[in-house]
Amino acid sequence: MKKGIHPEYYANNVTRTDGSTIVIYSSEKKDMVLSSDNLNHSAWTGQRSNAGEKGQRAAEFKSKFAGFNL
16 A cells, blocks of 8 residues: 555544444544434334324314315
């Protein structure tokens, strides 16, 4: 490998939603705090957070467009 052309790598702390911290390495020196990860995202947990809103949204649509005879 050529010397002097590769970027510097820094250890960055990533704070997960449960408060635990992991270390990742990146060429950018920046710590991160996650708002969503595999502990609370529906793709990994299998639970839908908006399951109760589905009927409510349909009722709001019907009341909003009631005069249009849809």
